[in-house]
Amino acid sequence: MNSGTGLVDLRSDTVTKPSAAMRRAMADAEVGDDLFGDDPTVNRLQEQVAGLTGKQAALYLPTGTLCNEIAMHVFARAGHLVVCEENAHAGEHEAASAALLSGIAFRHLRSAARGLLTAAQVDAALAPDPYDMAVVDLVTIENTHQVGGGTAAPLDDVRAIGKVCASHGVPLYLDGARIFNACAVTGATVTDYAAQADALMFCLSKGLGAPVGSVLAGDAAFIAEARRLKILCGAGWRQAGVLAAAGLVALAEGPPRLADDHANARRLAEGVAEIVPGAVDVAGVQTNIVFADVSGTGHPAADWAAALAGEGLLVTMVGGRVRMLTHRDVGPGDIGTALAAWRRAAAAFTAGG
Numbered sequence: 001m002n003s004g005t006g007l008v009d010l011r012s013d014t015v016t017k018p019s020a021a022m023r024r025a026m027a028d029a030e031v032g033d034d035l036f037g038d039d040p041t042v043n044r045l046q047e048q049v050a051g052l053t054g055k056q057a058a059l060y061l062p063t064g065t066l067c068n069e070i071a072m073h074v075f076a077r078a079g080h081l082v083v084c085e086e087n088a089h090a091g092e093h094e095a096a097s098a099a100l101l102s103g104i105a106f107r108h109l110r111s112a113a114r115g116l117l118t119a120a121q122v123d124a125a126l127a128p129d130p131y132d133m134a135v136v137d138l139v140t141i142e143n144t145h146q147v148g149g150g151t152a153a154p155l156d157d158v159r160a161i162g163k164v165c166a167s168h169g170v171p172l173y174l175d176g177a178r179i180f181n182a183c184a185v186t187g188a189t190v191t192d193y194a195a196q197a198d199a200l201m202f203c204l205s206k207g208l209g210a211p212v213g214s215v216l217a218g219d220a221a222f223i224a225e226a227r228r229l230k231i232l233c234g235a236g237w238r239q240a241g242v243l244a245a246a247g248l249v250a251l252a253e254g255p256p257r258l259a260d261d262h263a264n265a266r267r268l269a270e271g272v273a274e275i276v277p278g279a280v281d282v283a284g285v286q287t288n289i290v291f292a293d294v295s296g297t298g299h300p301a302a303d304w305a306a307a308l309a310g311e312g313l314l315v316t317m318v319g320g321r322v323r324m325l326t327h328r329d330v331g332p333g334d335i336g337t338a339l340a341a342w343r344r345a346a347a348a349f350t351a352g353g
């Protein structure tokens with residue numbers, strides 16, 4: 001429950017408050033000026049992530065969006081294309097930043113399975129243009145896929161996509177905002193997934209529970225250029241070690257407890273499916289994201305979101321569906337409270353016609 005408000009907040013897994021250990025680590029953090037590269041806590045986080053991902057270097061950044069935008073800017077030239085799934089965060093949910101910052105256009109691919117792409121689809125998308133007009137500079141994939149419903153991509157599928165990209169000489173970038181959630185489901189490690197891509201990012205501020213921050217990883221030249229772009233974008237934060245300290249705790253505390261979030265999401269999905277039959281693909285809920293398609297109720301998602309908020313449950317709307325994410329600050333009791341809010345909202349709609 002969102003402390004002090006009496007609300008259950010399932011709008012995102014970004015709404016968590018820092019844990020006690022994070023707050024202690026932040027208070028005690030050794031810091032320096034990160035623009036000069038001498039914040040020891042930021043450096044420790046970056047070294048740890050480089051080790052964890054098996055990449056040469058890593059860069060601590062304020063947001064996952066900035067990681068994605070910087071990565072695309074490094075890999076893709078203005079006027080060229082980036083291949084991604086049609087609902088990918090990097091292509092669709094970053095306020096058209098790629099157009100403004102990098103002059104990039106996207107070649108969108110339609111997923112047949114909850115946001116996942118196949119190697120065959122990517123292969124077809126990278127076929128040379130016989131008229132030499134379209135140039136694809138990068139393929140980006142998302143794992144877990146958010147709008148797909150938190151879908152975890154099997155390691156073999158990611159490996160196959162990596163091989164196809166390599167055969168075309170096109171780099172592969174992994175938006176692994178929730179890669180640890182994927183690992184908790186597939187049993188693969190972050191290193192396994194990272195080995196298939198030229199570069200990747202993950203967010204500390206989502207399921208892992210840190211208040212701020214994401215980390216980009218890749219080879220040394222990629223990270224050197226990314227660091228230049230970070231400063232160019234005005235994100236040369238100074239004593240960022242106060243935040244990185246929480247990120248280090250998140251890396252230690254976060255991954256082992258993600259299975260709890262997934263179990264809570266499954267229970268939530270089952271409960272909503274009973275209250276609004278047909279709204280939730282319960283079997284498809286693999287991680288911490290639950291979508292409810294309420295279109296069959298005769299009331300749009302916006303009305304449900306407002307009704308649920310009135311009953312003490314905060315949700316978001318994505319693509320006309322109600323979206324809910326479980327996270328560290330909601331426990332099994334909160335799932336019961338959330339389902340009670342769904343029941344009351346459904347009863348009010350039934351009574352009101």
Ligand SMILES: Cc1ncc(COP(=O)(O)O)c(C=O)c1O
Binds near residue numbers: 064203
């Ligand atoms: C898959 C994915 N990538 C990137 C991001 C962007 O992360 P941030 O909110 O830190 O900018 C999000 C945010 O929800 C996301 O879901």
